[in-house]
Amino acid sequence: MLYPILNSARTLIDLSGIWKFKLDDGTGFENKWYEKKLENSLTMAVPASYNDQKESMDIRDHYGYVFYQRELSIPKILQGQRIILRFGAVTHYAKVYLNGELICEHKGGFLPFEVEIQDKVRFDTNLLTVAVDNKVDQSTLPVGSEKDGSMMGGGMPSIPGVTPKKQNNPNFDFFNYSGITRPVKVYSTPMSYIKDATIVPSVDGNDAIVSYTIDTVGEGKVDIEIYSEDGEVVAKAEGKSGTFIIKDVNLWQPLNAYLYTAKVTFCEDSYDQTFGVRTIEVKGIEFLINGKPFYFKGFGKHEDSEFRGRGLDEVLNVKDLSLMKWMGANSFRTSHYPYSEEMMNLCDREGIVVIDETPAVGLHFNIGGAKGPTPVDTFEVIRTHEHHKEVVEDMIARDKNHPCVVMWCIANESDTATNPDSAYNYFKPLYDLAHKCDPQNRPVTIVGIMGASRGDKTLPAMDVICLNRYYGWYVFGGDLEAAKQALNIELSFWQKFGKPLMFTEYGADTVAGIHAATSTMFTEEYQVDYLTANHEVFDRHDFFIGEQVWNFADFQAAQGIVRVDGNKKGIFTRERRPKYAAHYLRSRWTKIPNFGYKTEIKK
């Protein structure tokens, strides 16, 4: 799906701003709130999560639908054009009404969707209403538990005469921020238009051989011009698909990005698609970018900040990448959902390497709030099968042209070991689907949960083995010598698969400002000691190709007895102030090269 742009053929109207807002009291649909102006509404900023914008527990912990509304004026000059209403993300389910008519619905809170409205709008004022549902259950991604009590929150006992409030029970460790979290835009194209562009670069000596496909609607001819960063035309092509050659190509390199622009014209329409030229390959125990063994240094992150929740914040995005570069990091994983298109564009520009993850988190009914007395077969119980396919397809369709994306991650911490065959039968088709959908055929992985290894068939079937491990925190907390031994034993187990392995999470909760001369858990000193102990073991293994710390910054989670105002595993606080460990990691990572770090061990 193309990102909406403004150019000589296309207009773009941003609907960011203050919208009307109202919690559904259970009568919103029955009383057709979408047909008229919302009565007694509140103000709410878009894009942003609604939860933290007001002082009200009813809003923060709301369960179910809310209604957003605004007037939408469409200029007459757009008559005769295709007009599209596009949502960057609405979390988790959207019903969109224009002048009282339901014009589209969308499931899933982290990917864009759009609807053509030229035949539905008045070229005057319209009433736009969006009903947004935040419920998570065993059919949604992320997954909610259908038992009372969130994963980290503790259970709700059933006591006659007591009516607990209705609430979500996230089977995941981050706050269930909801609402219209990414930009809403109206854009226009001519009636014959460019629907999609797919660019697949390859490298041949000093040159790039780039194949492309342009998807169009209508009759006409496609022309393409390729521009360098200096605005020079470096290649040209004609036709809906084909190849072009860029002589003496400038490669897209980690932390040294170079972007080309393909200017596509078709009838009256035109579209500018940026791309980078780089290769990705998993070979033996190495992960090669542009033919050289890459070492991942970086983080698992969240889209999370004060007031906005998970809402797009471009200042924060620029700041986060700047802090990463300051530390010598080169990569992150979009844990635990695809991030905004704006962030992906920024990573292309900044040369930050991204592992792009679906919102499939919480597919595990034998831990946390979902856990019952006897183990269940998660994949017999769960109802995400079809939706999981959709999110894999839609994420790859959205992000396929980004040079920053080097690997797809189909899920985080699923139950791959209780019933290994069921898990394999669920995930192997998704792995195959990801490969099939990706025109660049990038590596595909899944992130494995602590405790699951022997007997697991799913992780060894992936291109790269990605593990979340907490030796020295959830296991052997406060005993880093035992943690090192246990970690070393586990890594020796994985070595036999002959694949590259990386840690996509390891970390320790750390309350900024707590210090101790004798390092104990939760102190800033312990976070450094924990990381140092892990690194000592990582550095012994040549197939260990990357370290992504959990988490870049402290982040909000559900209320409960485990998290004190959120998860504190950040290397930065939620306000992006460095903890002591930031300086330690900076000192380590600025010495580790992006390429060839493990080559020395093999010699």
Ligand code: BDP
């Ligand atoms: C892992 C999850 C992550 C959690 C983290 C933690 O992937 O979402 O926040 O552990 O416990 O299980 O901090």
